[in-house]
Amino acid sequence: MSYHKELAAAKKAASLAARLCQNVQKALLQSDVQSKTDKTPVTVADYGSQALISFVLQQELRAEFSLVAEEDSKDLRKDGAQEIVERITKLVNYSLTTDGSYNVTLSTEDVLKAIDSGRSEGGSQGQHWVLDPIDGTKGFLRGDQYAIALALLDGGKVVLGVLACPNLPLTSLEDAGQHSPNNEVGCLFFAEVGGGTYMQPLDGSSAVKVQVSAVENPEEASFFESYEAAHSMHDLTSLIAQKLGVKAPPVRIDSQAKYGALSRGDGAIYLRFPHKGYREKIWDHAAGCIVVTEAGGVVTDAAGQPLDFSKGKHLDVDTGIIVTNQKLMPLLLNAVKESLKEKAPSS
Ligand SMILES: Nc1ncnc2c1ncn2[C@@H]1O[C@H](COP(=O)(O)O)[C@@H](O)[C@H]1OP(=O)(O)O
Ligand SMILES: [Mg+2]
Ligand SMILES: [Mg+2]
Ligand SMILES: [Mg+2]
Known part of the structure; x- marks a missing residue:
């Protein structure tokens, strides 16, 4: 089965959302930051991106669809949120008008409904879209890396994925670093099951096929991890890297831009x-x-098991998630096992 139509819709939706997020990041005001009950910073861009992607998928696919997405409109329907809902609606309408594909103006209620169409629970049956409208909100607020991450599950398996990374340099981070001022930024990664992975500039020029690193010697390997120590245990990852023989210091960046890189x-x-x-x-x-x-890479939990996306909103992983190429995975799994044993509290 091919998912070409779905992939084209996902690329269009994520690219439009990326432009919306870029506009907001440029003009980021302190008042755009709200606090959700879980204290994660959430901005008008998170909501705007989710509303826009939900709307574009509906327009492009013209069929009932199920969407599992991070945000919902609960906080936006509370007293005092009217102003922020209007800002989100303006942003979404501005993006739609600038693009010109759809001759519509959404009302605030249309926008709230579009956000709430992301309330599906997912699961192992049928197709479900999976969306993080801004992954790495903290990076977004800092002006660093973030991603718009959209995938499709079919029968509990991921069959396509699109990652828009508006601040990721088009050339390797190894050459450019994250903040090189002369560097062009804005990458769109996309993959369909069995079809390989491609990257293209977010401005729409042509795509190139990409491959993971072929490094076999851990001494020559570098590793990515969260920028935020609150999101991943830097002391544990440093022990793993040391056991593996990695020489380079960690490259710390926010969001799923790490998967893209x-x-x-x-x-x-x-x-x-x-x-x-x-x-x-x-x-x-x-x-x-x-x-x-x-x-060409491998993604598993710390026990070497593949990630199971069929169980609803959550992923029940053993301890952590590790990613590398096929050659390095057995060595990495050993280093992880040894490090976890060493760090485990003795009973
Ligand atoms: N306490 C936490 N531990 C781990 N990850 C978290 C935590 N809180 C939020 N996240 C999510 O982890 C991801 C960030 O990871 P990274 O450190 O790789 O950037 C984001 O998806 C972020 O959600 P969000 O989408 O709201 O930004
Ligand atoms: Mg969040
Ligand atoms: Mg996220
Ligand atoms: Mg998010």
């Missing part, structure tokens, strides 16, 4: 070990996972 070989390893009690969500890994696997 890894898929084109910027680094060879991604280690993610959240603190105890954190449950991973499918929208934080679905698109990144297929982007890396279709580029």
Whole structure:
């Protein structure tokens, strides 16, 4: 089965959302930051991106569809949120008008409804879209890396994924670093099951096929991890890297942009070990996972098991998530096992 139509719709939706996010990031005001009950910063761009993607998928696919997405309109329907809803609606309408494909103006209620169409629970039956409208909100607020991550599940498996990374340099991070002022930024990664992974500039010029790093010697490998120490245990990942023999210091960047960078070989390893009690969500890994696997990489939990996207919103992973190429995976799994044993509290 091919998913060409769905992939084209996903690329269009994510590219439009990326432009919306770029506009907001440029004009980021302190008043755009709200606090959700879980204290994650959420901005008008998170909501705007989700509304826009939901609307574009509906227009392009013209069929009932199920969407599992991070945000919902609960906080936006509270007293005092009217102003922010109007700002989001303006942003969405501005993006639609600038693009010109759809001759519509959405009302605030249309926007709230579009956000809430992301309330599906997912699962192992049928097709479900999976969306993180801004992954790496903290990076977004800092002006660093973030991603718009959209994937499609069919029968519980990821069959396509699109990752828009508006601040990622078009050339390797190894050459450019994250903040080179002369560097062009804005990458769109996309993958369809069995079709490989491609990257193109977000401005729409032509796509190139990408491959993960072929490095076999861990001493030559570099690794990615979260910028935020609150999201991944930097002491544990440093022990793993040391046991593996990695020489280079960690490259710390926000969001699933790490999966994108890894898929084109910027680094060879991604280690993610959240603190105890954190449950991973499918929208934080679905698109990144297929982007890396279709580029020849492997994504597993710390026990070497593939990620199971069929269980609803959450991913029940053993301890953490590790990503690398096929050659390095057995060595990495050993280093992870040894490090976890060493770090385990003795009873
Ligand atoms: N306490 C936490 N531990 C791990 N990940 C978290 C935590 N809180 C939020 N996240 C999510 O982890 C991802 C960020 O990871 P990274 O450190 O790789 O950038 C984001 O998806 C972020 O959600 P969000 O989408 O709201 O930004
Ligand atoms: Mg969030
Ligand atoms: Mg996220
Ligand atoms: Mg998010």
